[in-house]
Amino acid sequence: MDTKVFAHHDHAACQAEGIAVAAAVCAQKGLRLTPQRRRVLEILLSRHRAMGAYAVLAILRGEGMGNQPPVVYRALDFLVKHGFAHKIERLNAFIACTRPGAPHAPAFLICRTCDTVAEAHIDPGGGTLGDEAGAAGFTIERTVVEALGLCPKCRDAA
Template sequence: MAFPTARHDHSACIQAALDAAEQECRRRGARLTDTRRIVLELVWESHRPVGAYALLESLGKLGRSAAPPTVYRALDFLLAHGLIHRVASRNGFIGCPHPGHAHGGQILLCTQCGMAAELDDPALDQEIVNSAARLGFSVNRQTIEVEGLCPVCRAQRNSEEEQNYVA
């Protein structure tokens, strides 16, 4: 999942994620219930980490009454089936663009606009496993959060710096 560009078709992005989730659940013999599907769709609504209580609020706006345990159960299911990633530093969740594909999570987080993107680098995953093994440690799961500037914010900052330099 790259950072979205100006030409990003977000409705197609969401639909592709939902289709991939349906396919992965069928492959696993799991059931993507209406509530789980709606929570997944809400997670994909933006490319920013979203928290459980924001999801609960969004469900209410959709006219679906839900209690916090309902949202947490849906999130637990989505996490367990590799459909979302938890972003610990933001206490939120983002959609996984690679469901069904075993991988570590390297999440790029823009400190200016809050956008997130997943970097799927198998070599980095393996290097962490290898380095951990040298210390006698066995890796079960890994998530790396990297903060910086997305392409849009970086370009904006460069443009502002150029304007300040000219002035």
């Protein structure tokens, strides 16, 4: 789990690696990491917090890279579709993936005080829910798992 995001870490490396991996994966799969898409990923990578689409759009606007909602939604759709970013349903917001390239079922720990989001990974068909779904004949294709609470830093501060 990438709970390092709750503590100090080499964030510059964190960002650089995110872009590098995305570029490599795109090259390998024949996807186009265009300037807009790349910039949106950089913006998401700049913080371990989920950002709303319109917050991203505001930054793009300031840089002359797009003025209308579809611009940012298309870039976000691309990043989510190919696993470079995730949508946090509870927040209607987006965050860069910390394990791009590898297929995985993400789960998130969301701090309600500082809004930091850590990405964990789970077995989609595992646990009680997987057992019950299996028993009921329900086929799980995707999972949304988001835990809300307090990160260690905010808990200690309180």
